Amino acid sequence: MNLDFRTKLVLTLVVGIVCVGGSLAHSYPHFGPILCLFPYLLGALDRKWSFVLKGTITSALAYGATLYLQGEGFFSLCFNLYAGIVLRILPGVMMGYYAITTTTLSDLVCALKKWHMPNGILIPVSVMFRFFYSIKEDYGKIKEAMWMHGMGRQDLLTKPVEYLEYRFMPLLMITSNTADHVAISAMTRGMTEDCNRSSISTTRIRCFDGVLLAFAFVVIGLAVRSKYAGI
Numbered sequence: 001m002n003l004d005f006r007t008k009l010v011l012t013l014v015v016g017i018v019c020v021g022g023s024l025a026h027s028y029p030h031f032g033p034i035l036c037l038f039p040y041l042l043g044a045l046d047r048k049w050s051f052v053l054k055g056t057i058t059s060a061l062a063y064g065a066t067l068y069l070q071g072e073g074f075f076s077l078c079f080n081l082y083a084g085i086v087l088r089i090l091p092g093v094m095m096g097y098y099a100i101t102t103t104t105l106s107d108l109v110c111a112l113k114k115w116h117m118p119n120g121i122l123i124p125v126s127v128m129f130r131f132f133y134s135i136k137e138d139y140g141k142i143k144e145a146m147w148m149h150g151m152g153r154q155d156l157l158t159k160p161v162e163y164l165e166y167r168f169m170p171l172l173m174i175t176s177n178t179a180d181h182v183a184i185s186a187m188t189r190g191m192t193e194d195c196n197r198s199s200i201s202t203t204r205i206r207c208f209d210g211v212l213l214a215f216a217f218v219v220i221g222l223a224v225r226s227k228y229a230g231i
Helices: 005-021 023-027 031-036 038-045 049-068 074-101 105-114 119-148 160-188 207-228
Strands: none
Touching: 005 023, 005 031, 005 038, 005 074, 005 105, 005 207, 023 031, 023 207, 031 038, 031 049, 031 074, 038 049, 038 074, 049 074, 105 119, 119 160
């Protein structure tokens, strides 16, 4: 499923703000869990089964804690705190994670250009996303190298100093070089502030994007109504 990044951005803002507010879930008890599971529904459409399974189980445990663990004890307080974080804060975070992980850099830049974002914003965003992607790849190579030398997560308990040194020191050294390389790459590709570049991306608002945007506006309307109309 190829959603436009603008749709994902709007859904991230709506899901994050409405879930943190909590007025919608209070006024419409059955609608709150649906909104909390919404990022995982989109993940299922993109066949991100690990993301869907972990998120659904976490949300189900949190929702069960709100139903069956009511009280004033210490454990009830801990579970209610866990449930509040999962049901109010986590949906917006997971929606943002879904938006980032399912969007290519070319689609992101093309979508923001259609919003007439200036190059002064587009260029830093492009460089930042490429930087984090490069760091992720380098971190994976470091993990592979540690595994080949027989160091795993169990060494975090037995050899914590060596484990942290071998994992994070190379990453810190690579980070400085990666920042320079990404900046040079942006200049080589002609990403300057006074230049309009073409794009191979074909991203646009499609029919399903329109349905999701309509759903987002309905959620906003219900949230405003439940908060200010006293429903």
